[in-house]
Amino acid sequence: AQKITQTQPGMFVQEKEAVTLDCTYDTSDPSYGLFWYKQPSSGEMIFLIYQGSYDQQNATEGRYSLNFQKARKSANLVISASQLGDSAMYFCAMSQPGGGNKLTFGTGTQLKVEL
Amino acid sequence: NAGVTQTPKFRVLKTGQSMTLLCAQDMNHEYMYWYRQDPGMGLRLIHYSVGEGTTAKGEVPDGYNVSRLKKQNFLLGLESAAPSQTSVYFCASSSKRGPMYEQYFGPGTRLTVT
Numbered sequence: 001a002q003k004i005t006q007t008q009p010g011m012f013v014q015e016k017e018a019v020t021l022d023c024t025y026d027t028s029d030p031s032y033g034l035f036w037y038k039q040p041s042s043g044e045m046i047f048l049i050y051q052g053s054y055d056q057q058n059a060t061e062g063r064y065s066l067n068f069q070k071a072r073k074s075a076n077l078v079i080s081a082s083q084l085g086d087s088a089m090y091f092c093a094m095s096q097p098g099g100g101n102k103l104t105f106g107t108g109t110q111l112k113v114e115l
Numbered sequence: 116n117a118g119v120t121q122t123p124k125f126r127v128l129k130t131g132q133s134m135t136l137l138c139a140q141d142m143n144h145e146y147m148y149w150y151r152q153d154p155g156m157g158l159r160l161i162h163y164s165v166g167e168g169t170t171a172k173g174e175v176p177d178g179y180n181v182s183r184l185k186k187q188n189f190l191l192g193l194e195s196a197a198p199s200q201t202s203v204y205f206c207a208s209s210s211k212r213g214p215m216y217e218q219y220f221g222p223g224t225r226l227t228v229t
Contacts, residue, residue, distance in 0.1 A: 004157075033216060045158075045205065045220035091157060100146055100165045101209055101216040102173065105157040 002027045004092050006106035013082045013113055020067070021077040021109045023092035032096045034075040035103065036066065039089040051075060079111075087113045117141050119221035121206050127227045128196040136191040136224050138206030146209045147189040148173075148218065149181060151202040158205060164189055165211075196228045
């Protein structure tokens with residue numbers, strides 16, 4: 001069975017600083033995808049970044065990068081130059097191709113960006 | 116482009132009442148999903164569909180039924196609501212093509228069962 005673990009219920013970061021949100025996963029399938037979603041206080045789920053299990057390079061999308069360490073089964077999200085608008089809940093999720101590409105979510109990390 | 120829409124946005128039910136949540140997507144996606152979100156537990160998959168006329172159980176299917184009569188619609192039904200079904204419900208859809216199967220989420224439905 002797949003499992004996603006996010007061990008940081010809450011994080012604080014100063015504006016303009018970088019922050020790393022931790023995510024570890026467990027799967028026996030060699031083919032999988034890792035996603036990060038942002039959920040602001042308004043409630044919608046916003047896709048941020050994706051990493052495939054066979055991708056050789058770490059994914060980047062603007063200020064977001066995914067630190068993928070396959071051997072350690074970790075997929076940490078790095079947000080550079082934090083902004084007040086980054087304050088939100090962040091979810092790590094994993095999918096496995098086939099069978100509907102279902103997502104398994106972690107419990108989330110609440111990030112608060114401070115002045 | 117509307118993406119994924121959900122109806123209604125809010126609903127209050129009494130224990131034992133029934134209701135149907137409607138999800139619609141205009142992206143021609145093959146896959147659709149229903150999740151529930153409870154505090155401290157992330158999102159959990161209730162049911163999903165890999166195509167018109169197909170449905171399958173997810174992680175927490177008990178107390179819910181679904182139907183996908185049209186490709187663009189995915190309905191979630193509660194036949195006899197219970198307080199434990201108080202939650203925020205999200206619908207999502209994704210394409211089965213390409214290496215990245217990003218799921219697109221609707222805005223959510225906040226359901227309270229008293």
